[in-house]
Each structure stands twice: as C-alpha cells, then as structure tokens.
Amino acid sequence: MQAGIVIVGGGQAGLEAAAALRTQGYEGTVTLVCEEAHAPYQRPPLSKDFLAGKQEADSVFLRALGYYEKYRIDLVLGDRVTEINRGAKLVHLSAGGAMPYAQLILAVGARNRPLPVPGAENALYLRTLDEAVTMKQRLAEARHGVVVIGGGFIGLEVAAVARGTGKPVTVIEVAARLMARAVSPLLSDFFVDVHRAQGAKVLLNSGVVEVRPDAVILSGGRRVAADLVVAGIGVLPNVELAREAGLEVGDGIMVDEFLRTSDPDIFAIGDCAHHPSLYSGDRVRLESVQNAVDQAKCVARAITGKSAPYGDVPWFWTDQYEIRFQMAGLSGGHDQAVLRGSIENRKFSVFYFKQGHLLAVDSVNRFGDHITARKMLAAGTALTPEQAADEAVDLKKLVAA
C-alpha cells in the first residue's frame, strides 16, 4: 500500500481534515482511524438539542456514509492507534496490524477530567454520543434531582436542559464564579442570574467530597439529593500517544504556526493541539468547533503545498435556555471591558480591550455584534472603547471602511 495520510481521531477535526484534503485536491490515500464505533458526528448538540430530545441521533452525523466512499476516505471504526513508529513511519493499531503513513495528523482530542472524589463512578460524563444517549435516558428517569458538578459550558448546558424538563437542578462550582476560565466576571454574574431565574440552584465556592448513588456531599458536609449526577469539570488533552512517540507535549501536543509537531511529518489539530495564537499573543489550546474546522483546513493546505500559518479568529457559542451566547476572539489578559446594549433586556455585548486594542467580544443575543466582531478581529479594524460603548456608532460601517 502506498503510504498516504493517516488521521488519528474521528472527531470533527479529524473528519474535517479528511474532507479538506480532498477539497484541496490531495489524491493519495486518506485513512481516518476512529476509536468509537460511530462514524464522525457533531458533539455540540449532545449537551443541547440532542439531550433535550429536540434532535435525533441520526442527525448528528457529520457526513452520510456514501460520502466516505465517494471521496475515498477509508473509515476505520472501533479501532485505535496504540503506537507511532516514527522511524518506520508506521502506526500500530489495537486490533493488530500496522499502517504506513507519509504524513500523520493527530486529531486525538481530549477526555473528560475525572472527578477526584470517592464515589466518582456514580457520576455521568458527557463527551461521546453513547454517553449522551445514557444521560438522556437517566435524565428522563430522574425524579428527585439533578446535580451538575462544574459550572462550565457543558455543565451549564446540561443544567439548562434539565431545568427545561422541570426537574430540580443544582449546579455546584468550586470557583467563585461560573465559566471562570472563559468569560469575564460580568458574564459569570449574568449567567448565575439566568440560571437562578429559571429555578436552578447555583452554589459557588463549593467543593464536592463524595458522590453517593442518591446524593452529593459538599465539603461543608451539606448533602444534596440527586438521582442523576453529571460531572463537567473540564478535559485533559490526549497527549500520551504523542509523548510516547517522543514528540514535544505539555498541556496538549506542541505544534508550530503550521500545526506541525516536533516531527515535520506529524501534525496535531483540534482540542489536543497547543498552538501559537495571534489572538492571545501566546500559545493556547482551544476546544471548539471553529478551532477543529479551521485547523483541519490549515493542515490540509500545508500538506497540499499551500502552507499558510493558522490565524483564524476564534469563535464559540453556547445555548442556555433562551440565551444564545457567542464569543469572538480571546478575552484573556484584557485590561478594560466595555458594555454595549442592555443587560436587563438580555441583549448586550462586552468588548474587551488591552491597552486600547480590541481583543474579544462576548455577545448575549446580539448576533450582529458577534459577526461584526469576527470581521473586525480578522481585519484588525481599529475600534476605540468609546465607539464600542456608543450604540449610535454603526460597527458594520467601521468594518466596511
């Protein structure tokens, strides 16, 4: 077999890399090795419409099976790469056998951070379709209460869906505010109000010491009854395969601006890739659809000889109740936050600046601000904090100008 491209990981980054290679005209073999038994599917709906019963399982798949045949993408399901032999340019598979590669793309993703307390096996996690199917079933059966450990995006989306079914919901967050890693205090406070207004209990600064089959025990000794406990306390990048192959790893697999690892024939993309970012001024690892898709395209360009550094504007979204929250750019390190719109009316954006330079925009039910922000950040449009705060200033015109 002529060695072609082997993609390790059948999440969205892996699938999009295979698709982008064909779109970019790559003619060699493309093999996509998926650890799960399912063809590649979307993860975002799992904690939203799928869990809420508004979307069926068959609509989460990213492509029809005929697509893989038509575009000669060899889909290997239910198998995993156990070892990379860089010298021989081979990957070994758990089912036995080895596969040669000319270039290797690691799209190995991340896994849920396990809850480090006794009884953690009583909690459910949510990352895969199978886990979502189980959680949906358990949610339907829950009578006494749903406890969500971790006030991040996944936890809060699950909490919103659970409240939508009318069950008692308690969110337990160890930090002083919600989504602390990703959003500013203003947004954290806003979302506490949103969840509490919907009847969810939100406990901040609260650690969990034990999960029992019928309750969660907090560090102060308080017991919260629960027949469904969901843990969403972040993820760990899957770096082991790369580390064992001698590639440089840290909080993710280290890649350069072309998404190459320390081996020029091996790339890493998506949730597992720790990459230099124009938007943070530093290195980051991002867990998002945008990052998966755009890095996939970037690596396909590199492989087909059209190399350009990764520089797409990060964006992200979450849906909680009737709130559509959209983020553009990376707000970490900002020294000024400016409000545009009305928090009371639940239609506002927060513009983040560092030394007067626009870093990021978070938007609540302000779709126009979000799209305009993406364009501004991509184009490097000059915007002052005063303009951002002034609703009389038409932001779209600034981009066009």
Added chain:
Amino acid sequence: MPKVTYISHTGETTTIDVPVGTTVMENAVKNGIDGIVAECGGACMCATCHVYVDPAFLDRLDPIGEEQEEMLGATAAERKPNSRLSCQILMKPQFAGLIVRMPERQT
C-alpha cells in the same frame, strides 16, 4: 412526503424527500449532497449551508430571522435577495417541491 430539489453550481440535480419538521440542510448532509457544508451542524454560526432559493418559493418561506440575517452577511459566495441558510429552512407541507441552488463555494 414533500420533496426538495438541490442543484449544484455545475447543474447536478438531486431530488430527495425532506420530512416536515426537519431542515433543508440536515437532509442534504444525510443524503450526501455536496455543496452544503454546515460546519457548525445547524447552529446558525458558520454560514456554510448557504443556498439560493428558487424565486417561485420565496414568498412561502418564513421571514429571515435576525440571527440568519446577520449570518447571511458572512457567506463566502455573494449574498443575493434569495439567499438563505438552509439550516434555517424548516420544512413545511407548503414548501413541497422546493428548489434550492447551491453556490460555488461555502468557505
């Protein structure tokens, strides 16, 4: 069941059943119709499921929502008066026979 016809930019025509209550985008993806990408999976975040709706059907469609209006400003191909995001076209009985044309590029 109502049918929808998808026409690629090169003129390739595919007609499929689209159940009421599902979107024009998701049926295209499920049936392997090229030309509709839907990177965000129908969340109205990416503008890669852009289609041009046959003018004969335009009046029957629901009005463009604020969110779709903004995303249509970010399509890769030219936005025209009959541009829509196919993830936002939720099939109804009166859309039977709908014809959509796909742009040359989505990204």
